[in-house]
Amino acid sequence: xxxxxxxxxxxxxxxxxxxxxxxxxxxxxxxxxxxxxxxxxxxxxxxxxxxxxxxxxxxxxxxxxxxxxxxxxxxxxxxxxxxxxxxxxxxxxxxxxxxxxxxxxxxxxxxxxxxxx
Numbered sequence: 001x002x003x004x005x006x007x008x009x010x011x012x013x014x015x016x017x018x019x020x021x022x023x024x025x026x027x028x029x030x031x032x033x034x035x036x037x038x039x040x041x042x043x044x045x046x047x048x049x050x051x052x053x054x055x056x057x058x059x060x061x062x063x064x065x066x067x068x069x070x071x072x073x074x075x076x077x078x079x080x081x082x083x084x085x086x087x088x089x090x091x092x093x094x095x096x097x098x099x100x101x102x103x104x105x106x107x108x109x110x111x112x113x114x115x116x117x
């Protein structure tokens with residue numbers, strides 16, 4: 001008798017393959033329709049070169065996220081010890097909230113960095 005573990009793994013890979021196949025086939029159909037109508041295919045190629053390296057954006061966003069998670073753990077500890085909030089509520093709530101706020105902040109910092117260059 002097959003366990004559910006044996007069925008789940010191929011199902012996950014099948015879903016990933018299906019999404020990828022739909023993405024590729026729909027992109028191909030769009031491009032063929034554009035070519036048939038005599039449109040310019042240059043819109044599919046990125047001609048504008050970004051001056052900001054990808055690694056800088058990644059490092060900045062990762063650093064801000066890590067600081068946000070650390071701040072969330074600290075605030076969760078303070079809520080647990082000072083306000084006697086249950087540990088199961090204080091830690092995950094503040095970690096996710098401050099981590100999300102950090103990602104939001106990282107978006108604006110990255111946007112400012114890109115506009116600066």
